[in-house]
Amino acid sequence: MDQYSQMLAFIWSTECGSFSAAARAHEMSPSAISKLIARLEDRLRVRLFMRGSRVLTLTEEGAAYLRSAKAVVEAMSEADSLAEGLPSRVSGTLRIHTMTSFAKQQIVPWLPAFLDTYPGLDVEIQLGAQFVDQFEQGLDIAIHSGALPSSSRVAKRIGECEWLLCASPGYLEKHGTPQQPKDLMNHRCFNFSFASPWNTWAFVQDGLGVTTPVQPRGSFTQGELLRDMAKSGAGIVRLADFHIGQDIQDGSLVLLLDEYKADILEPIYLLYSDRKHLSPRIRVFIEFFQQKWIEHPWKVVRPVHPCGEVIRGAK
Incomplete structure (x- = not known):
């Protein structure tokens, strides 16, 4: 970052004509600008400005470095502009690990609608009865029930099953x-x-x-x-x-x-690796899944006695 600051101070100084003008334009002190330029020249081992004049004049090396420095800053600005659109861009491949039964009964029925909603997104579903932490290998989401091993992953309880x-x-x-x-x-x-x-x-x-x-x-x-x-x-x-x-x-x-039946409910967890910087593809899947959870609950509806009690064992 210090190298980038040196590069910016150099470009600002050439554009403004002096260290003091560059400092005023960017709310810095003239000494701070001067120190950044000095560090830049020491690092490059070359003079970028001719000294002794009230107006900054680039050396031949300084003029060559200016062209390269501007190209670097423009490239970084372009990268930042592209990155600004990432939070709303849903694309790439979403990798999910879950139980075979859960995938077949609770994901596959609405997966076509999810893919229609996000045409730029592909889905890869990996199956296994038990949770295995594969987030370092590119996994985005895991959905599993029961007790989970202790880890640093984010585990969001999305419901329970019996x-x-x-x-x-x-x-x-x-x-x-x-x-x-x-x-x-x-x-x-x-x-x-x-x-x-x-x-x-x-x-x-x-x-x-x-x-x-x-x-x-x-x-x-x-x-x-x-x-x-x-x-x-x-x-x-x-x-x-x-x-x-x-x-x-x-x-x-x-x-x-x-x-x-023992009235024990087993938790179902949705796991992902990062709470702070949630990928758009993960966020939209969670939102879509929670909507389907409301629309299609899987709880078994047992007959109810006229007095309001559930009739156990009813066929």
Whole structure:
């Protein structure tokens, strides 16, 4: 920055005709201008002005340096002018990492409308069941649920989800409906293939928390495959409401043991790396997502008793 200040002081002095005139024009002291010019000449190891005259006269080297200095200042001014438009310019590639089930059920349905709204923006969606910090590799946004590792990233809580037990009507007709958590031991169940709190099927029975040690007949890395297994009539699964809420509403999946469900809500976070200088492409995605959240909530609507109480376990 000091070199740039020296360059400006030199240009101002040639334009104004003297150090004192340049100082007055730019609200500086003549000594400050003089010191900047002296540092510039020392750095370049050349005289830029002829001394001994009341009017500044450029040396041959000074005239050559003036042309180069003006070109540098003009280039920097042009760069600043272009940068002024960046806050309102939405373009480039937005890179998002999220769960496969969340992407399919809660992003892809409105993604075409988002791309139509911002034609200069491309989207790259990376999928994974668990959060991995890849912001140093160019990631813009991550959307994940559950406990997150401690980090310096900005984590914006955008909502929560609940985990629900379900099966298809066909499976229940063939194998019966479990009436208590312990009945699950006699049913065909499926789970995730990696270590996760999602594999713990917790309930509340007689006011006490209980955990059923489910022995899965199959396990998968993606919740989408668990959903497919359940809808095909293969067995019972436990998945987030943002994943299977619509299936329960349309009857293709049936809630199980809802009256024993532990009322634990799991937070959903939207993560990004910088709170102060938020990229336009990140900002517009967050705004668009929050609008869709309001328009299309995924919460499962349970029947309500005439007295106002939710009827648990209603089919």
